[in-house]
Amino acid sequence: MSARRVLRWSATIAAAVLLPTVGVVCLGYTQLSGNISHEKVKDRLGTARPPKYNKALNILLIGSDTRAGENARFGHTAGARSDTIILLHISPHRDGATAISFPRDLMVNAPACTTATGAAVPPALEMINATFSAGGAACTWKTIESVTGIHIDHFMQVDFTGFKRMIDALGGVEVCLPKAVDDPKSHLELAAGRHTVTGNTALAYVRTRYALGDGSDLGRIRRQQLFMAAMVRKATSTGLITNPVRLYRFLNAATKSLTTDDDLGLGTLRTIAGSVRGMSTGKVGFLTVPNHYWEVDPNRVVLTQPQAAQLFAAISKDTHAPAANLSHSASPAHRSTGPALATIPVRVVNGSGHTGLARQVTARLRNLGFSRAVVSTPPAAASHTTIRTTMAGQAAARVLAGVLTRTPALAREVGTGSTLTLVLGEDWTASPGPQGIRLRDAVPTSGDFIRSSTLSSGVTANTDACHA
Incomplete structure (x- = not known):
């Protein structure tokens, strides 16, 4: 994976949350202003924008993998994409x-939009990340407003040269x-437990994907949120806040x-800093x-x-949303007396004769928690x-069989691997029936495993990664 992942979580939060939180009214403020670039985008957002209900500030943070300027040292990929x-x-x-x-x-x-040069x-x-490739920050901004109905006040776009x-x-x-x-792949070598990581090791940590968790991008998102x-x-x-030298070094980067x-x-930025400093x-x-x-x-996800x-x-509207709805993910948490669902590799083979069925079943399995399907x-x-x-x-096969409406045929294969192969036969059906077989609507709450939650909790700056 490329170094652009660094940008996804670290440069973004450094430039957007830490910058106002630590107070940008420090010594050298004017000198730092020369580092910031500006882009005119609001005249490309159209007139049918969501209303602004209050004095909240909604800032769109965009991570670009551009290789322009100093970023050329990370490779020579043409153009720029937004993976953050x-x-x-x-x-x-x-106050929050x-x-x-x-x-x-x-x-x-x-929605339709225009590029910086006026092209339609x-x-x-x-x-969603294709909107930045197609039309830059303005197209991403317009898309987020269209999808969410949230009025956005500003945007910040960051790259990854200053991460380390x-x-x-x-x-x-x-x-x-x-x-x-x-x-x-990421060159991360660390023992289990707590570590304070700097430069290259921090870069490797935010790049790693398959070495930790279930290997999914959603799993890495949570890990990087903790970062x-x-x-x-x-x-x-x-x-940092009271040390002018350290503060200037950080803000300069x-x-x-x-x-x-x-x-x-x-x-x-000065206004934001004064209001959120405490x-x-x-x-x-x-x-x-x-x-x-x-x-x-x-x-893909929807x-x-x-x-x-x-x-x-x-x-x-800055109202309270039900906590259970705030952090729904496609990787449910599970407790299991057998293998955890997220650890079970499953290959889905379409033998039913119905085009596209393997893709549909694979997506359903992932939503149930089989993230390696x-x-x-x-x-x-x-x-x-x-x-x-x-x-x-065999233990994993019993878990997989438990999410089907009736027990499928089991076939023994020679070898030592643990990957399961689910062959969808002509008896697979989307509707309940005594003869047909299909996936259950939810993971059973008894048997070889227990689904503990369909929602993962949110992360705050107080969250301890070892206890998350």
Whole structure:
């Protein structure tokens, strides 16, 4: 994975949350202003924008993987994409802030927009991060307003060149690993337990994906939210605020990675700083939009309703949203007497003769918690739905069988691997029936495993990663 992941969680929160929280009215304020770039975007948003109900500040945070300028050292990929989209909501009374993450592969109906040169971008059903590639910050801004109904006041766009020096300026950030990691892809080598990571190790931590958790991007989002929370906690609990030299080093790194709309100048940042300087870390929260895997393509996600609409309405009007709805994810938490659902690899083979069925079933399995389920090709005709497994996978096969409406045929395979193969036969049906077989609507609450929750809790700057 490229270094752009750094941007996703660290430069964004450094430039947008830590900057006002630590107080940008420090020595050298004017000198820092020369680091910030500006872009004119509001004349490209159109007139049919959501209403603004109060004095809350909603700031769109965009992470760009541009290789321009200093970023050329991270590679030579053409153009720029946005793998980070966060909506930062600062309450009207400046006594709380919430950072809402939008997964990069969230499918949305993007409205028509225009590029900075005036070229027309037609409406499309596409991944949300494609809006930035197509038309820049203005198209992403317009899309978020269209999808959420939330009035956005400003945007901040950051890149990743300053990441390592920002972490070093903070004096490192604490992370917690549930197990020892030696990941050749991200070059992360750490023992289990607590660590204070700096520069290169911090970079490796935010890059790693498959070495920790279930290997999904949603799992990494939560882990990186914990990293952001630790950054906020470190900045507000150490001498950074009162040490002019350390503070200047940090802000110099953060502002060098910052582009804003032309209405968000240092005066506005000073206003934000003065109003939120006393905000407690417990009032800074991180959430992910309610989402689930898309049945058309299980490698994409879509918004979960009505939870998403409830969250957006609460943010728009700054009202209280039900806590259970704030952090719905496609990776439910499970307790199990057998293997945990998220650890079971499942290949889904379509033998039913119905086009697209393997994709639909794979998406359903992921939504139930089998986050390692994948579509397997080519399809193979089968009369009966069957789970194929080796001796090593027998316990996992019982768990998978438990989410089906009736016990499928079981076929023993030779080998030592634990990957299951679910072959969808002609007896697979979308409707209940005595003869047909299908997935249950929910994981059973008895038997080999117990579904403890369909919702993962949100993260605040007080959240301890070792206890999360």
